[in-house]
Amino acid sequence: MREVVAVDWGTSSLRVARLGADGRAIEEREFARGILTVPPGGFPQAFDEACGDWMKSPDALAVICGMAGSKQGWREAPYAPCPAGFAEIANRLTWIEPNRIAIVPGVVCEIDGSPDGAPDVIRGEETKALGVLRMLRLNDARIVMPGTHCKWVRASDGCIESFATFMTGEFYAVLRQHSIFARTMPPEDGELDRGAFLRGVDHSIRRGNLLQSAFSARTLSLFDRITPEAAPSYLSGLLIGEELRTQDLMPNEPLVLAGADKLTQRYGIALEHLGVPFRSLGQEATWLGLHAIAQSGS
Amino acid sequence: MREVVAVDWGTSSLRVARLGADGRAIEEREFARGILTVPPGGFPQAFDEACGDWMKSPDALAVICGMAGSKQGWREAPYAPCPAGFAEIANRLTWIEPNRIAIVPGVVCEIDGSPDGAPDVIRGEETKALGVLRMLRLNDARIVMPGTHCKWVRASDGCIESFATFMTGEFYAVLRQHSIFARTMPPEDGELDRGAFLRGVDHSIRRGNLLQSAFSARTLSLFDRITPEAAPSYLSGLLIGEELRTQDLMPNEPLVLAGADKLTQRYGIALEHLGVPFRSLGQEATWLGLHAIAQSGS
Numbered sequence: 001m002r003e004v005v006a007v008d009w010g011t012s013s014l015r016v017a018r019l020g021a022d023g024r025a026i027e028e029r030e031f032a033r034g035i036l037t038v039p040p041g042g043f044p045q046a047f048d049e050a051c052g053d054w055m056k057s058p059d060a061l062a063v064i065c066g067m068a069g070s071k072q073g074w075r076e077a078p079y080a081p082c083p084a085g086f087a088e089i090a091n092r093l094t095w096i097e098p099n100r101i102a103i104v105p106g107v108v109c110e111i112d113g114s115p116d117g118a119p120d121v122i123r124g125e126e127t128k129a130l131g132v133l134r135m136l137r138l139n140d141a142r143i144v145m146p147g148t149h150c151k152w153v154r155a156s157d158g159c160i161e162s163f164a165t166f167m168t169g170e171f172y173a174v175l176r177q178h179s180i181f182a183r184t185m186p187p188e189d190g191e192l193d194r195g196a197f198l199r200g201v202d203h204s205i206r207r208g209n210l211l212q213s214a215f216s217a218r219t220l221s222l223f224d225r226i227t228p229e230a231a232p233s234y235l236s237g238l239l240i241g242e243e244l245r246t247q248d249l250m251p252n253e254p255l256v257l258a259g260a261d262k263l264t265q266r267y268g269i270a271l272e273h274l275g276v277p278f279r280s281l282g283q284e285a286t287w288l289g290l291h292a293i294a295q296s297g298s
Numbered sequence: 299m300r301e302v303v304a305v306d307w308g309t310s311s312l313r314v315a316r317l318g319a320d321g322r323a324i325e326e327r328e329f330a331r332g333i334l335t336v337p338p339g340g341f342p343q344a345f346d347e348a349c350g351d352w353m354k355s356p357d358a359l360a361v362i363c364g365m366a367g368s369k370q371g372w373r374e375a376p377y378a379p380c381p382a383g384f385a386e387i388a389n390r391l392t393w394i395e396p397n398r399i400a401i402v403p404g405v406v407c408e409i410d411g412s413p414d415g416a417p418d419v420i421r422g423e424e425t426k427a428l429g430v431l432r433m434l435r436l437n438d439a440r441i442v443m444p445g446t447h448c449k450w451v452r453a454s455d456g457c458i459e460s461f462a463t464f465m466t467g468e469f470y471a472v473l474r475q476h477s478i479f480a481r482t483m484p485p486e487d488g489e490l491d492r493g494a495f496l497r498g499v500d501h502s503i504r505r506g507n508l509l510q511s512a513f514s515a516r517t518l519s520l521f522d523r524i525t526p527e528a529a530p531s532y533l534s535g536l537l538i539g540e541e542l543r544t545q546d547l548m549p550n551e552p553l554v555l556a557g558a559d560k561l562t563q564r565y566g567i568a569l570e571h572l573g574v575p576f577r578s579l580g581q582e583a584t585w586l587g588l589h590a591i592a593q594s595g596s
Contacts, residue, residue: 118518175469178475203416209508211465211537220416242508245507
């Protein structure tokens with residue numbers, strides 16, 4: 001059994017862990033060294049600073065997932081097509097150092113079934129989604145991973161069958177800071193106002209079109225029907241409600257919310273409000289996914 | 299018959315016209331003196347500079363529509379409720395100078411039927427919409443007025459019965475400039491790429507959720523399936539497609555597109571592509587609307 005060094009290298013952060021034989025972290029570290037902060041050619045050094053000590057063991061195997069495998073990352077790791085399970089992903093590792101340091105491919109999904117259509121892609125979330133399956137001993141599930149771009153993965157027979165990306169977090173950020181809403185909202189988000197948030201969720205679902213429902217954030221403020229402090233929560237509810245509106249949630253398909261941050265908690269609040277049963281997992285699924293990929297590929 | 303001085307005073311521009319007895323402009327002027335450029339207390343002077351010479355006639359009556367009647371404008375002209383026709387609006391003029399200078403009220407529509415719900419509002423477009431009815435001798439119509447916030451008015455029996463606002467233009471601007479799309483698009487929009495635009499319209503309608511369809515603008519660029527030059531047209535198509543997606547267009551209700559700018563032309567291209575019949579009118583409907591309000595109110 002190799003000693004697995006797990007690396008989750010995203011756009012804005014770098015997380016590393018030394019994993020035990022069960023795929024759980026023995027030791028974890030987090031750095032503000034997302035790929036956007038690493039100069040071209042600087043990846044070996046950033047990697048070394050993060051976990052070079054763990055790599056001294058001759059037996060160590062580093063497996064990296066996330067944006068480090070994108071064009072702007074350490075080395076481009078070409079996308080694997082759907083359906084993709086542990087074996088398909090392990091067979092397509094991009095090796096930085098043979099048998100020592102590997103990058104996990106992202107996954108591409110041709111949602112319109114033709115290369116002329118619009119593809120969808122994930123990088124990093126494929127590993128987390130597969131880790132969720134392993135962790136919960138599931139073969140079929142719907143896995144939701146909130147973030148700047150929220151990913152909804154449908155897993156079937158232990159493979160990623162299809163997925164869809166929703167730009168919910170990014171829409172929130174740009175509307176919050178750069179649209180007319182910025183004029184009447186306080187500069188910083190406070191604590192979540194649960195009532196305002198759920199009012200936004202309901203309004204979005206009722207209205208059925210974000211371009212229209214969004215204007216209510218303006219008029220409620222114009223008519224003093226919402227306080228400036230509650231308005232960011234309302235906008236967040238509008239956006240998450242819009243995302244949830246079109247999900248084809250199947251009654252017998254387990255729904256898993258994977259993530260531990262405040263944003264992910266909001267999805268939980270909205271799902272609970274809508275009466276949709278779900279389970280919650282934290283970030284640890286990524287470690288388990290990387291561990292299983294390391295075992296499939298080595 | 300009074301000599302009507304028509305004033306369309308919006309957020310970013312000030313347009314004035316001296317109208318003939320038929321409600322058409324005898325003389326028109328346009329200034330970059332939108333209400334955002336006018337300091338508090340500066341409205342009388344800006345008005346005087348724009349059309350003070352026309353107001354010298356003892357018989358002149360100025361009627362002003364648009365954001366000049368908002369809280370940030372010359373004086374707040376409270377909203378009239380729906381349904382609102384010429385008479386209802388003329389009865390609610392806010393007089394700056396008795397019998398000489400009046401501001402037209404905006405219109406409010408309680409879309410959820412209760413003051414606890416989210417209202418919708420227009421200021422300026424009520425006048426244009428009523429002008430469209432007068433111009434085309436219609437009592438019932440659907441009137442679309444594109445802009446930063448596009449307004450869809452439903453007129454019935456010569457009155458504004460209801461309406462809805464879509465933040466399409468503003469979403470385009472903030473996504474274009476501040477989202478991940480900005481990284482791969484050229485700094486300035488070029489000419490409309492009609493094919494890319496309609497591809498965006500179709501994709502949005504097929505997908506049914508802007509938060510998801512928008513990500514295709516990212517992936518098409520990532521996979522070189524769209525050129526950087528065509529990407530802004532595609533994004534514009536996604537947004538206008540999303541707006542058109544949920545309109546309940548009724549077969550026997552005339553659809554009128556009111557506006558003359560490039561944005562309005564795009565709506566025409568999309569409607570034509572979707573096989574929806576419509577008529578097009580320019581800005582002159584606002585003059586006709588102001589003329590009719592002046593006659594109803596004086």
